[in-house]
Amino acid sequence: MAEKKEKDETIVGLKLDSRLLELIAKIQEVELEDFELQASDLEIWFQPGAVAAPVIAPPQKAVAPPAKAKPTQILEAEFVPPVETYPGKVVEVKLGRVNGKSIVIGGESTPAFYTFERPTPHPPVISLDVFDMEVPLPKAVKMHVKDVIGDPAAWAKLAVDKFGADLITIHLISIDPLVKNASPKEAVKTVEAVAQAVDVPLVIGGCGDPAKDADVFQEVCETFAGERFLISSITRDMDVERCAKFIKKNGQAALAFTPMDLNIARELNRRLYDFLPKEDIVMDLTTAALGYGLEYAFTNMERARLAALMGDPELAHPMSSGTTNAWAAREAWLKMAPEWEPRELRGPLWEVVTALTLLLAGVDLFMMMHPAAVKTVKDVIAQLMGGKSGNSESLMEWVTAKI
Amino acid sequence: MSGKEDKGKVGVKELSPIDVYKLLPRTNCKECGEENCMAFATKIVNREVSIEKCKPLLKKEFEKAYKQLKEMLKPAIKEIVVGAGDKTVKIGGKLVMYRHELTYFNPTAIAIDVADEMPEDEIISRIRRVEEFRYEYIGQILKLDMIAVRSTSNDPDKFKATVRKVAENTKLPMILCSLNPNVLEAGLMAAPKARPLLYAATKDNWREMAELALMYGCPLTVSAPNNPKLLKSLAKTLVEYGVEDLVLDPGTFAGDGLADTLNNFTMIRRAACKQGDELLGFPLMGVPMTVWLNSAGLAQEIVKWREAYLAAMLIVRYADILIMHSLDGWALLPDVVLRANVYTDPRKPVAVEPGLKVFGTPDENSPVMFTTNFALTYYTVASDIESAKINAYLLVIDTEGTAVDSGVAGRKLTAEKVAEAIKISGIENKVKHRKIIIPGKAARLSGEIEELSGWQVLVGPRDSSEIPKFLQEKWQNP
Numbered sequence: 099m100a101e102k103k104e105k106d107e108t109i110v111g112l113k114l115d116s117r118l119l120e121l122i123a124k125i126q127e128v129e130l131e132d133f134e135l136q137a138s139d140l141e142i143w144f145q146p147g148a149v150a151a152p153v154i155a156p157p158q159k160a161v162a163p164p165a166k167a168k169p170t171q172i173l174e175a176e177f178v179p180p181v182e183t184y185p186g187k188v189v190e191v192k193l194g195r196v197n198g199k200s201i202v203i204g205g206e207s208t209p210a211f212y213t214f215e216r217p218t219p220h221p222p223v224i225s226l227d228v229f230d231m232e233v234p235l236p237k238a239v240k241m242h243v244k245d246v247i248g249d250p251a252a253w254a255k256l257a258v259d260k261f262g263a264d265l266i267t268i269h270l271i272s273i274d275p276l277v278k279n280a281s282p283k284e285a286v287k288t289v290e291a292v293a294q295a296v297d298v299p300l301v302i303g304g305c306g307d308p309a310k311d312a313d314v315f316q317e318v319c320e321t322f323a324g325e326r327f328l329i330s331s332i333t334r335d336m337d338v339e340r341c342a343k344f345i346k347k348n349g350q351a352a353l354a355f356t357p358m359d360l361n362i363a364r365e366l367n368r369r370l371y372d373f374l375p376k377e378d379i380v381m382d383l384t385t386a387a388l389g390y391g392l393e394y395a396f397t398n399m400e401r402a403r404l405a406a407l408m409g410d411p412e413l414a415h416p417m418s419s420g421t422t423n424a425w426a427a428r429e430a431w432l433k434m435a436p437e438w439e440p441r442e443l444r445g446p447l448w449e450v451v452t453a454l455t456l457l458l459a460g461v462d463l464f465m466m467m468h469p470a471a472v473k474t475v476k477d478v479i480a481q482l483m484g485g486k487s488g489n490s491e492s493l494m495e496w497v498t499a500k501i
Numbered sequence: 502m503s504g505k506e507d508k509g510k511v512g513v514k515e516l517s518p519i520d521v522y523k524l525l526p527r528t529n530c531k532e533c534g535e536e537n538c539m540a541f542a543t544k545i546v547n548r549e550v551s552i553e554k555c556k557p558l559l560k561k562e563f564e565k566a567y568k569q570l571k572e573m574l575k576p577a578i579k580e581i582v583v584g585a586g587d588k589t590v591k592i593g594g595k596l597v598m599y600r601h602e603l604t605y606f607n608p609t610a611i612a613i614d615v616a617d618e619m620p621e622d623e624i625i626s627r628i629r630r631v632e633e634f635r636y637e638y639i640g641q642i643l644k645l646d647m648i649a650v651r652s653t654s655n656d657p658d659k660f661k662a663t664v665r666k667v668a669e670n671t672k673l674p675m676i677l678c679s680l681n682p683n684v685l686e687a688g689l690m691a692a693p694k695a696r697p698l699l700y701a702a703t704k705d706n707w708r709e710m711a712e713l714a715l716m717y718g719c720p721l722t723v724s725a726p727n728n729p730k731l732l733k734s735l736a737k738t739l740v741e742y743g744v745e746d747l748v749l750d751p752g753t754f755a756g757d758g759l760a761d762t763l764n765n766f767t768m769i770r771r772a773a774c775k776q777g778d779e780l781l782g783f784p785l786m787g788v789p790m791t792v793w794l795n796s797a798g799l800a801q802e803i804v805k806w807r808e809a810y811l812a813a814m815l816i817v818r819y820a821d822i823l824i825m826h827s828l829d830g831w832a833l834l835p836d837v838v839l840r841a842n843v844y845t846d847p848r849k850p851v852a853v854e855p856g857l858k859v860f861g862t863p864d865e866n867s868p869v870m871f872t873t874n875f876a877l878t879y880y881t882v883a884s885d886i887e888s889a890k891i892n893a894y895l896l897v898i899d900t901e902g903t904a905v906d907s908g909v910a911g912r913k914l915t916a917e918k919v920a921e922a923i924k925i926s927g928i929e930n931k932v933k934h935r936k937i938i939i940p941g942k943a944a945r946l947s948g949e950i951e952e953l954s955g956w957q958v959l960v961g962p963r964d965s966s967e968i969p970k971f972l973q974e975k976w977q978n979p
Contacts, residue, residue, distance in 0.1 A: 172734050401601050
């Protein structure tokens with residue numbers, strides 16, 4: 099078992115084997131245009147915090163004991179798990195393929211992984227990024243996908259078969275009028291190839307141009323009616339009515355993307371409600387990288403989830419995180435002084451820590467990139483869902499362990 | 502969102518300035534530096550100053566009011582001081598469960614272990630590495646905080662010698678770790694006034710541990726892995742025994758038991774913060790180094806990786822102090838950065854003063870650049886300029902604390918602002934050229950800036966680490 103684990107970890111490059119060391123040795127230069135993802139979307143909004151917190155039972159003040167003789171045996175105290183009930187619940191959103199796999203996200207009726215209250219209804223899932231053309235990638239990521247860059251179908255297959263992707267996000271970068279300005283028909287072809295290569299649900303990612311994205315999304319939605327893709331993303335500067343209508347008509351789901359502000363998120367959701375049922379909407383509140391505003395993303399998501407549980411229907415949607423933004427932090431990819439190296443480990447760990455922080459805030463769908471980061475987050479989700487107990491008898495041995 | 506506030510909470514949040522004001526001397530003496538007592542009360546409620554700043558309140562006649570205020574302002578989680586002398590560490594002192602409710606105080610302290618059976622040079626080198634660990638981040642220095650000394654030998658003399666060695670080599674506060682009271686006492690005798698944190702009282706040794714804590718005046722950790730009821734019972738017993746400063750260790754399980762670990766931390770913190778359970782209102786200890794148990798046969802990098810992400814989850818989920826083993830920068834860096842993030846004050850944007858900054862000794866031919874006043878952007882750019890020892894002027898534009906790209910997108914960084922900043926800064930009298938280097942991410946403003954300011958724009962790199970190279974190519978050899 100341990101051997102198998104180790105083997106898996108070797109595959110995803112977590113273990114520093116000789117090949118990796120060789121690769122590290124070869125890396126000499128820092129690529130400054132190394133990586134950028136939705137930088138224009140990375141707006142950071144500061145806002146004073148105030149949010150509804152769960153309603154709880156009246157305080158039970160422990161009464162200070164009067165001075166008396168020292169106890170001679172353990173004085174038993176009651177411990178009642180502080181379980182709450184919440185008026186609100188996150189809606190469930192189903193994504194999936196006609197002749198393939200489906201997943202359901204959302205449905206929470208407690209804060210993230212408060213499993214002492216209620217079990218988590220559906221495990222959070224991970225979508226791996228696939229690009230439809232060559233894009234600059236951090237070296238630590240590139241080394242795992244270099245053979246499939248430029249071939250989205252092969253890339254998607256690798257991501258599912260080898261890296262364990264629950265979904266695939268196909269980023270249609272080439273449709274960008276400033277890049278290749280590929281037509282909606284060409285985009286459909288790419289999606290077709292990916293859809294044939296894998297049977298997991300797909301997330302359809304645009305280029306960020308509001309008009310072009312709408313055109314391409316419409317073509318994709320209509321061509322693959324009923325496939326239940328997640329259309330990423332619908333933003334305020336798009337023709338929201340038009341997009342919502344073709345998403346609804348063709349049985350797809352919408353990813354509503356807003357910068358870090360709950361009021362703006364509510365506003366976009368309200369506009370979508372005129373055309374889409376709640377069960378068709380996932381929201382993305384913006385993910386900033388660890389060290390680059392992660393605290394705002396964390397707090398914003400935690401507030402959104404608590405507000406949803408407190409009965410705010412406009413925020414009661416599953417949350418998606420563009421966790422790949424972790425790589426926008428220079429500490430994730432930059433060659434640094436020797437004490438912080440190797441970056442082949444630092445980078446993916448940066449992605450892991452970004453993801454786990456947001457996992458604990460309530461994210462349901464992670465968009466990720468590095469295979470070792472994906473594996474780690476999947477492992478953690480499984481451990482948190484599975485709820486196996488640790489060995490309390492032997493735990494204290496850490497004190498005397500000879501490491 | 503209003504109107505849904507938690508009604509039953511014991512409360513730091515519901516506390517109004519009036520509640521505090523009523524108990525103050527109300528003389529508006531200004532000794533505290535505020536205009537009047539009401540302004541002082543507002544700052545007290547926001548936790549921006551301490552009540553002791555009101556000198557008259559400390560007089561005998563106000564003793565009752567002072568005590569009442571102290572009780573009223575008491576944090577849900579007791580603040581515990583570890584160590585003595587110059588370098589003490591404060592843990593706990595939390596007022597709220599969720600970060601957005603106010604602010605988290607006292608960042609999670611990180612202790613790195615040494616063991617009494619480690620060779621002496623290894624112990625010394627580990628201490629050195631802990632002391633030398635530093636990372637500059639938005640004008641803060643991120644550091645490690647403590648040394649945990651473990652007795653793996655279970656031999657009192659050996660432990661005593663090791664504690665002495667550690668105390669001689671560092672002023673950092675210590676955690677003395679052994680479940681054997683005799684061993685722990687020997688360690689304490691080597692540093693009797695150091696006020697280390699003791700680890701740990703359990704159901705089997707609590708009485709001896711309590712005696713040690715009382716005799717040496719030390720805070721005491723209580724440990725009951727995956728058993729909150731026993732943990733609370735032990736806390737109750739020790740409080741009645743007279744030990745006031747406790748730290749609670751609910752057990753840190755990696756892999757199997759991870760769900761229990763997060764649940765225990767969360768339940769305990771909620772009971773303390775939301776239900777006012779004082780027996781659970783003590784700082785929480787996480788021990789990510791438990792990942793090293795049963796790790797034989799695994800590559801070290803994998804164990805370190807696990808330790809690092811377990812620590813991250815515990816930093817997010819309420820740990821006030823952590824004991825770790827790995828000293829690798831790649832593994833610790835994300836944790837100390839995460840800690841700095843989670844413990845920033847959500848009420849204040851992270852920004853620096855706008856204006857003209859001078860690096861090195863620039864002259865009339867030196868480059869002029871600009872950046873935004875978002876603290877992270879500013880310090881990143883500043884450290885790149887400093888480390889390359891460049892003589893230059895850096896104009897910091899007030900973008901209300903936003904980064905370059907989001908500033909451009911959100912119209913917080915505009916050509917008008919840049920032109921105005923150039924004018925106000927007086928830079929036109931300091932250099933004879935009229936060239937300004939702008940961030941690569943603000944490239945689209947270049948035309949407008951030239952138009953409005955009359956300065957020639959050079960579009961700089963998208964990442965400031967490339968500034969030295971850029972200047973070499975485009976400034977020195979234009």
